[in-house]
Amino acid sequence: MKANKNGKRVKHLTHAKFRDHDGKVRPVTATGTTKTAARTALLTKLQNRAKTNYSGDLSTNHKVNNLLDLWERRFEGLVADGTRSPTSLEAYRRALQNHVRPAIGELHIGEATTPRLDTVLFTIKDHAGAATARTCRAVISGAMKLAVRYGALTINPVREVDAIEIKPKNPPRALTTEEVTLLNRSLTADEHAVQADLPDLVTFMLGTGVRIGEALAVHWDQIDHAVGTVEITHTIARIPGKGLIRKTTKSRTGERTLSLATWAATSLRARHTGDTHPDTPVFPDTTGGYRDPSNTRRSLRTALSPVASTARRELGQTLRALRRQKHLSRRQAAQTLGWPQTRLELIETGRLKPTHHLVSSLAKTYGIDLDNTSDLLAQLEDAAQPAESDKLAWIRCHAFRKTTATALDQAGQTARQIADQLGQAKVSITQDTYLHRQRANPAAAQALEHAFDDPDLR
Structure with missing residues (x-):
């Protein structure tokens, strides 16, 4: 005292x-x-x-950064064992570096309470988006589970944090038969798409429902031309510091043998030559190696936004000239606007349907008032006219899986069968993401009619 x-x-x-x-x-x-x-x-x-754990490794007085280090090392071990994907590890590392460690790394483990973590995740969602916040939530929850196992905490404080809902801006939809025909015709006629080897790749993806990384990982010895099947066992991913790797699929369910539709099998036979080596990729890059999925997606986006008219090409050339007069690179102009650089590239090459808002924003960046520039307005009016190719601009790689699933659903395949085709372990994901639930069900009406066959109800 x-x-x-x-x-x-x-x-x-x-x-x-x-x-x-x-x-x-x-x-x-x-x-x-x-x-x-x-x-x-x-x-x-x-x-x-x-609350100090019995091994002495963690306690409530240790900083969260110590816990995150331990969690990261354990996850690296799971990747080495093949039970977790290296791409997942890279995604979690980005979340750790950019968001989680700056927000809570210097806290003591005992200070990571539910209210505090809820506030942190809400802030991340507000600034970086719901998808990033969901990834951060998964990382923090995994780390706190580890703290519970080590005795530093008695309960996982993330357990009571609100789930982070993500509503897609453009929910995936399937291509119609007419759109598939238009897509095939457009890709075959597009010189850029042919050079990028997209027509056969898209045909293969529509015929199997595989992911783009899985398609690019298929070797010729995995295709049985006599039976008409293909084995899906690997996927292509880019890992920082390692480059492109061919790794096993994300789950055992992803390893599957698929039967090929006749038109898909015919497309593959046409690609196969007598000197084709068995252990080479079916869809290689220009040097015969593996293709980068990201670059392939970019090529597909460009091909699905073809030059619809001379007017669009001329407008793009005018906007490019205005940018150069201001001595701006595409990257500099895109950063000023907060756009991805590819959007500006599509506009300048005439591959994106222009709108008054888009062109006005660009012109303002170059010091021009669009509404007071009659020549530029006239070019915009001509370029904005609809074209048949505009019907393809919404398509992304994921739409091919959706199209395959929808076709199987309409043919009466069960959700389990469709999930097996897509390589998904959980049927619920297939049902919620890939299958429509609004179809009329005549059998239900008949069942109800027999169940309540009461004259007074008629």
């Missing part, structure tokens, strides 16, 4: 003995301005001491 110059007590000291995780008994002390405060402080210290 301490006293001031006047002899008045200002501190109370309490003490106790505590048997630590190593079996040794050590003194624990605490102070307070009153006896009650001192006892409360001592009790808190003892409770926190008791």
Whole structure:
């Protein structure tokens, strides 16, 4: 107990003995301005001491960064064992570096409470988007589960945090028969698409429902031309520091043998030559190696936004000239507008249907008022006229899987059969993401009619 110059007590000291995780008994002390405060402080210290894990690796007083380091090392081990994907590890590392560590890394584990984590995740969602916030939530939850297993926490504080819902801006939809025909005709006639080897790749994806990485990982020895099947066992991914790798699919369900439709099998036979090596990719890059899925997606986006008219090409050339007059590169102009660089490229090459808003934003960046520039307005009016190719601009690689699933659904395949075709472990994902639920069900009406066959209801 301490006293001031006047002899008045200002501190109370309490003490106790505590048997630590190593079996040794050590003194624990605490102070307070009153006896009650001192006892409360001592009790808190003892409770926190008791939460120390038995191995001594983690306690509530360790920083969250120590916990995240341990979690990351364990996840690296799972990747090495082949039970987790290296692409997942890279995604989690980006979330750790850019969001999780800056937000909570310097906190003590005991300070990572549910209200605090809820606020952190809400802030990440507000600034970086729902998808990033969901990834961060998965990382933090995994780390806190580890803290519970090590005894640093008694419950996972993320458990009661609100789930992060993501509503897609453009929900995936299937191509109609007319759109598939238009797509095939457009890709075959597009010189860029042919050079990028897209027509056969798109045909293969529509005929199997595989992911683009899975399609690019298929070797010739995995195709049985006699039976008409293809084995899906690997996928292509780019890992920072390692480049492109051919890795096993994300789950055992992803390893599957698929029967090929006649038109898909015919397309593959036409690609096969006598000197084709069995262990080379069916859809290689220009050097015969593996293709980058991201680059292939970019080529597909360009091919699905063909130059619809001379007017669009001329408008694009005019806008490019205006940008160059301002001595701006495409990257600089795109950064000023907050656009992806590919959008500006599509506009300048006449591959994107222009709108008044798009062109006005560009012109303003170049110091021009669109509404007071009659020549540019006239070009915009001509370029904005609809074209048949505009019907393809919405298509992305995921739409091919949706199209395959829809075709199988309409043919009467069960959700389990469709999930097996797509390589998905959970049938619920197939049902929620790929299958329509609005179809009329005549059998239901007949069943209800027989169940309640009461004349008074007629």
